Amino acid sequence: MSNIIYYVSFIILGIGIYGIVSQKNLFKQLISLSIIDTAVNIFIVALGYVEWGEAPIYSTITPVANFVDPLPQALVLTAIVIGVGILALGSVLLVHINEKYGSLDPDEIRDTREVVE
Amino acid sequence: MRRVWAILVAGVFLYFLVGQFLPIIPTFGNVDLFARVAFDIINKSTTTNYNAVEFKKSKDLEDGSANVVTSIVVNYRSFDTLGEVSVLFCAAIGVGILASMLKSKKRIEFEEHKVLRISTGIVLPLILLFGAYIFIHGHLSPGGGFPGGTTIALGVLLLMLSNNEFKVTNVAKYVEQSAGAGYVVIGLMGMAIGGVFLMNFLPTGVVGNLFSAGVVPIVYTFIGFKVGAELSNVISDLREG
Amino acid sequence: MTDFFKSLIEMLRDPVGAMSVLVGGLMIIFALFAVESKKIVDSLIALSAISLLSVLLFVVLKAPDVAITEAAVGSGLATAVMLFALWRVDWKADSDNQQIKKNNKQSDEAGEKR
Incomplete structure (x- = not known):
């Protein structure tokens, strides 16, 4: 029962996968990808939590280091910043796709391409 | 039909995560840190046997930064x-090229509002100052170059929303290039002095002082300028088209 | 059944457990809304709300660095970037905005010509 945060992140990840498979709009699929990103970040940070641990910063209040694992936090710090780069590149690609085919539905795009070819 | 398939795929994924993956990871909060990281690094600040790290007292450590996450990100x-900074640079270049290749060259215009325009003049210096504070104090408090640079980019976004004539000029590109080059130059200086790329070659000082941790605040300042200029460019490219 | 409620109350006493139940439940609701809503602007706002709620979880999990980065990047900049892209896409379902309405009219005329 104490593993509840793992279940929360798994359920959000499942919702993201459901969104990617079920939605017919590429913009919605990009949003689902970002939801998966957030869920995985929560899971990785939760892997490093130690019970009654403190935030990994030396200060006068915490003279003895009883820290949580700082390595997953450093990795997630990298992942968040890369995530916004992916999001910006994906949105510009969507604008291009919409300009070329006039739609964001993968099925319609496929039909248009068959007609053109 | 599509939703049924989607629920099926997500359900199979959840079944494998909960049934197969959850039993092999440690339960929440019961991580044995000594099995993960070297004993020296974990136990640096206990009072016996090992060198105790005391705030504002111990000096000339291997890494002098009080924030352990910062010392991992910028030191180790x-x-x-x-x-990571190169990946972000590639993403920004991609956004710039793709946005300049768009056929419809219309610019996103906003309705000008007098209250927003005047209050932006008051708030914007404080936002830029806060961003600079975040990345200068990255080795002492939570924060660092990435959130500081993003805060500066958000200030630029506020300026864009309030003022239709505002454009991000080429100065942002020069700032970005010189900051990225400065990071590499610091790495090469470490190679010349200590023989290792990106070595911490400055004295580390006392833990908790502003001038401590050697090369870490300098690198984080470079990263802050670079990320701020880069993300401002991304927003500006998306707006100008 | 009583055992289940006992363990639930025991979990809610722990701050991490309580936060993960409350905030995690809200995050699941917002994620479902983001996936299933008709308008894309609504799902963008729900995405921003998910990021903000995850900041609370990061603070409880003793990761202040990650929390401040997520608050600046995830809920501020990512929403702005996707909103700008959405205005360029001229999405037809989001006809509330005056500017998008105008753009839709143009794209509809272009579609009739085609």
Whole structure:
């Protein structure tokens, strides 16, 4: 029962996968990808939590280091910043796709391409 | 039909995660840190046997930063951070090229509002100051170059929303290039002085002082300028088209 | 059944457990809304709300660095970037905005010509 945060992140990840498979709009699929990103970040940070641990910063209040694992936090710090780069590149690609085919539905795009070819 | 398939795929994924993956990871909160990281690094600040790290007292440590996450990101794994900054640079270049290739060249215009325009003049210096504070104090408090640079970019976004004539000029590109080059130059200086790329070659000082941790605040300042200029460019490219 | 409620109350006493139940439940609701809503602007706002709620979880999990980065990047900049892209896409379902309405009219005329 104490593993509840793992279940929360798994359920959000499942919702993201459901969104990617079920939605017919590429913009919605990009949003689902970002939801998966957030869920995985929560899971990785939760892997490093130690019970009654403190935030990994030396200060006068915490003279003895009883820290949580700082390595997953450093990795997630990298992942968040890369995530916004992916999001910006994906949105510009969507604008291009919409300009070329006039739609964001993968099925319609496929039909248009068959007609053109 | 599509939703049924989607629920099926997500359900299979959840079944494998909960049934197969959850039993092999430690339960929440019961991580044995000594099995994960070297004993020296974990136990640096206990009072017996090992060198105790005391705030504002101990000096000339291997890494002098009070924030352990910062010391991992910019000191121990600095090469990873250089790679991350290059990935962000590639993404910004991609956004710029793709946005300049768009056929419809219309610019996104906003309705000008007098209250927003005047209050932006008051608030914007404080936002930029806060961003600079975040990345200068990255080795003492939570924060660092990435959130500081993003805060500066958000200030630029506020300026864009309030003022239709505002454009991000080429100065942002020069700032970005010179900051990225400065990071590499610091790495090469470490190679020349200590023989290792991105080595911490400055004296580390007393833990908790502003001038401590050697090369870490300098690198984080470079990263802050670079990320701020880069993300401002991304927003500006998306707006101008 | 009583055992289940006992363990639930025991979990809610722990701050991490309580936060993960409350905030995690809200995050699941917002994620479902983001996936299933008709308008894309609504799902963008729900995405921003998910990021903000995850900041609370990061603070409880003793990761202040990650929390401040997520608050600046995830809920501020990512929403702005996707909103700008959405205005360029001229999405037809989001006809509330005056500017998008105008753009839709133009794209509809272009579609009739085609």
